[in-house]
Amino acid sequence: MSALQPPAAAGPVPFLSRLHEWVATVDHKKLGTMYIVCGIIYLIVAGLEATMMRWQLAWSGMEVLTPAEFNRLFTMHGTTMVFFVGMPILLGSANYLVPLMIGARDLAFPRLNAFSFWLFFFGSLLLYFSYFGGQGLYGMGSAPDVGWFAYAPLTERTFSRGHSTDYWILGIFVAGIGSTATAVNFIATILGMRCRGMSLMKMPLLAWIMLVDCVLILVALPPLAAAQILLLFDRQLGAHFFDTQAGGSALLWQNLFWFFGHPEVYILILPGFAFVTEIIPVFSRKVIFGYPLMVAATVAIGFISVGVWVHHMFVVGLSPMLNAIFMGSTMLVGVPTGIKMFNWVATMIGGRIRFDTPMLYATGFLCQFLLGGLTGIFLATVPFDWQVSDSYFVVGHFHYVLFGGLVFAIFAAVYYWFPKVSGRMMNETLGKWQFWLLVIGFNITFGAMHVSGFLGMPRRVYTYHADRGWDFWNLLTSLGVIVQILGFSLFALNLVHSLFRGRKAGDDPWDAWTLEWSTTSPPPPHNFDEDPIVHSRRPLWDLKHPDDPDWKYE
Amino acid sequence: MTTAPAALAPPEALPQDGIVNGKIGIACMIISEIAFFGTLIAAYLFYIGRDINGPYPQDVLDVSIAPLKVLFNSIFLLISSVWIWLAIRSMRRGRMGAFVFWWALTVLCGAEFLVGTGFEWYGMIVDDGVWMGTNLFGSCFYTLVGFHAFHVTMGLLVLTLVLVLALLGHVTPRNVEKVDLVSWYWHFVDGIWIIVFFVVYIFGNMPVS
Numbered sequence: 001m002s003a004l005q006p007p008a009a010a011g012p013v014p015f016l017s018r019l020h021e022w023v024a025t026v027d028h029k030k031l032g033t034m035y036i037v038c039g040i041i042y043l044i045v046a047g048l049e050a051t052m053m054r055w056q057l058a059w060s061g062m063e064v065l066t067p068a069e070f071n072r073l074f075t076m077h078g079t080t081m082v083f084f085v086g087m088p089i090l091l092g093s094a095n096y097l098v099p100l101m102i103g104a105r106d107l108a109f110p111r112l113n114a115f116s117f118w119l120f121f122f123g124s125l126l127l128y129f130s131y132f133g134g135q136g137l138y139g140m141g142s143a144p145d146v147g148w149f150a151y152a153p154l155t156e157r158t159f160s161r162g163h164s165t166d167y168w169i170l171g172i173f174v175a176g177i178g179s180t181a182t183a184v185n186f187i188a189t190i191l192g193m194r195c196r197g198m199s200l201m202k203m204p205l206l207a208w209i210m211l212v213d214c215v216l217i218l219v220a221l222p223p224l225a226a227a228q229i230l231l232l233f234d235r236q237l238g239a240h241f242f243d244t245q246a247g248g249s250a251l252l253w254q255n256l257f258w259f260f261g262h263p264e265v266y267i268l269i270l271p272g273f274a275f276v277t278e279i280i281p282v283f284s285r286k287v288i289f290g291y292p293l294m295v296a297a298t299v300a301i302g303f304i305s306v307g308v309w310v311h312h313m314f315v316v317g318l319s320p321m322l323n324a325i326f327m328g329s330t331m332l333v334g335v336p337t338g339i340k341m342f343n344w345v346a347t348m349i350g351g352r353i354r355f356d357t358p359m360l361y362a363t364g365f366l367c368q369f370l371l372g373g374l375t376g377i378f379l380a381t382v383p384f385d386w387q388v389s390d391s392y393f394v395v396g397h398f399h400y401v402l403f404g405g406l407v408f409a410i411f412a413a414v415y416y417w418f419p420k421v422s423g424r425m426m427n428e429t430l431g432k433w434q435f436w437l438l439v440i441g442f443n444i445t446f447g448a449m450h451v452s453g454f455l456g457m458p459r460r461v462y463t464y465h466a467d468r469g470w471d472f473w474n475l476l477t478s479l480g481v482i483v484q485i486l487g488f489s490l491f492a493l494n495l496v497h498s499l500f501r502g503r504k505a506g507d508d509p510w511d512a513w514t515l516e517w518s519t520t521s522p523p524p525p526h527n528f529d530e531d532p533i534v535h536s537r538r539p540l541w542d543l544k545h546p547d548d549p550d551w552k553y554e
Numbered sequence: 555m556t557t558a559p560a561a562l563a564p565p566e567a568l569p570q571d572g573i574v575n576g577k578i579g580i581a582c583m584i585i586s587e588i589a590f591f592g593t594l595i596a597a598y599l600f601y602i603g604r605d606i607n608g609p610y611p612q613d614v615l616d617v618s619i620a621p622l623k624v625l626f627n628s629i630f631l632l633i634s635s636v637w638i639w640l641a642i643r644s645m646r647r648g649r650m651g652a653f654v655f656w657w658a659l660t661v662l663c664g665a666e667f668l669v670g671t672g673f674e675w676y677g678m679i680v681d682d683g684v685w686m687g688t689n690l691f692g693s694c695f696y697t698l699v700g701f702h703a704f705h706v707t708m709g710l711l712v713l714t715l716v717l718v719l720a721l722l723g724h725v726t727p728r729n730v731e732k733v734d735l736v737s738w739y740w741h742f743v744d745g746i747w748i749i750v751f752f753v754v755y756i757f758g759n760m761p762v763s
Binding site: 108109180183184185187188189191192193218219220221222223225226227229230233234237238239240241246247248249252256259 | 574575576578579582583585586587589590591592593594596597600601604605606686687689690692693694696697701
């Protein structure tokens with residue numbers, strides 16, 4: 001055992017030694033933490049970018065930003081949020097939690113895991129370096145300004161001078177290789193490293209959902225990499241893939257990008273599902289309702305999500321038949337998602353619900369994600385989509401899904417697992433204040449966007465005329481941002497305060513049932529002193545209630 | 555009915571010899587590679603016949619069996635899959651001499667394919683004047699065939715590394731499962747070439763009516 005204990009420290013560890021320990025680590029917990037910390041830093045950066053845009057749009061005719069600066073901001077905001085906030089936080093939490101939940105020592109390939117993290121890290125720096133290096137030798141351009149989906153032919157050399165688009169390509173390409181490698185790593189881990197007794201159908205649902213998520217990453221990210229390479233060849237080698245004058249097609253980029261892009265939004269939201277699926281049962285004091293159906297619904301979402309991408313292209317003018325097919329497939333996603341929704345609600349019904357902060361966020365997730373899902377069904381309907389496509393209604397819709405849904409689920413997860421990671425509880429009072437500020441601010445901001453969208457306000461305009469009647473709704477949207485900033489500040493305060501002053505958590509503060517709560521908080525480098533043995537889906541329940549174990553009923 | 559969990563028979567452990575993870579890992583990597591090549595192939599198919607200026611595939615692609623032309627090279631590449639399979643089989647039977655022989659033959663065949671591709675490209679670039687920027691055919695051809703050749707090159711590097719290690723005596727029959735994973739990748743590179751060949755040299759090369 002002595003080899004497993006850290007050497008007794010004689011005095012404080014010097015800063016450089018600690019830095020080296022983090023930089024050279026292959027430990028899934030340290031890498032997971034670094035992913036999440038990076039994700040939160042980029043969340044602040046991308047949030048500030050959004051704040052500047054809302055300042056500019058708060059009233060008609062404002063001149064806070066130039067049009068060019070505005071274009072860069074919405075591009076960087078979207079790209080950062082998807083690739084450098086969503087992806088690292090989901091990969092980071094999977095990194096931290098999956099090995100603990102399946103009773104493993106680490107991921108299947110720890111060094112590959114570290115490699116993936118550093119690819120993500122330097123990829124993100126590459127994207128932000130464009131603010132300094134985007135001009136290149138042309139002396140033109142700065143950060144990318146082509147939108148997060150970078151439609152051709154805007155991205156061709158003719159229209160995007162300088163190197164901004166090249167940085168966009170390379171940054172995401174490099175990070176994407178890292179994500180793909182991590183997906184390989186997780187699939188091998190989940191299929192090959194589970195502890196004794198943990199058959200697939202006894203696995204925590206978080207591990208199941210992450211498994212499906214990683215399969216999606218595996219089939220969706222390489223097409224993006226390929227499409228980006230085609231674009232890079234267009235820009236650097238003079239190829240003609242998206243050059244309409246030489247017979248190339250802008251439509252191909254749209255198809256390739258959304259073939260990645262739509263699975264990507266499921267890649268982002270599935271971990272959100274995973275968090276609330278673990279949290280709701282614990283705080284309802286009931287087992288999850290319909291475990292096999294949850295698994296089936298997750299797999300179904302995975303399958304359907306690779307066949308819906310054309311719904312992003314309804315206004316392009318494809319054939320009515322094609323539009324109708326993709327309208328149908330898109331609505332089909334509502335079925336498994338609805339199953340999950342009902343399962344979560346059915347888990348809560350009849351439970352002894354404890355509204356601690358994680359559960360508050362999970363409940364907020366349910367309500368707001370439901371609204372985003374419903375507007376999603378609206379948008380899947382071709383005639384409705386023709387009416388509001390590329391308007392603020394769409395912006396409102398996907399923020400309800402990704403902010404009201406995913407970010408709330410992430411906060412639920414942070415409040416739920418912070419005690420495990422740090423050994424200390426987060427402050428409940430601050431957490432509840434933050435929750436209500438965020439709920440109010442979020443709904444003001446993005447609820448109002450639906451209205452300005454209906455009134456015809458297109459997305460990505462840097463300003464608008466006073467006679468459009470959009471001022472009030474935009475002001476409302478921007479005022480909501482202030483409330484949100486208050487909420488986020490409370491979160492930062494809570495995080496720092498709890499890290500140093502928080503109440504000691506103990507191993508299992510929530511009286512939970514999955515394996516990560518059976519080890520110490522924070523877990524030792526080797527995770528478990530003894531390899532866990534599992535007999536049911538709730539191994540900790542079995543340990544705590546030997547007279548009435550779960551395995552009798554499964 | 556008060557049986558404690560300890561009374562349960564201890565459940566079966568997963569086979570944790572490490573190689574299972576390796577197999578899953580390589581299989582997943584190959585799936586992601588298929589998604590990658592699938593995209594390039596889709597782009598190629600999409601652009602067949604859309605060129606607005608020549609030279610067209612029909613003018614420059616030579617599918618005769620002549621030495622160093624594509625069909626000739628393809629035979630070398632595809633047959634190398636047989637050699638690598640024989641190499642692994644020899645290793646499983648503990649015959650390291652035979653392993654080195656078949657493995658080296660695999661490397662030679664792969665190298666022939668690369669050299670042949672080089673000559674083909676030289677002819678197309680210098681004699682026919684087709685490069686990336688010439689037309690859509692050029693863009694698609696060099697991207698798809700080039701990425702395949704890049705994968706062959708990577709495979710050859712790993713194959714050569716294993717060969718050198720085997721010659722130095724560091725590869726023993728004990729390592730057969732790991733070496734086998736290299737052959738999985740090589741089979742993938744060969745298999746995807748069959749599809750690329752059909753798309754580029756047969757389907758994309760049909761006489762224009």
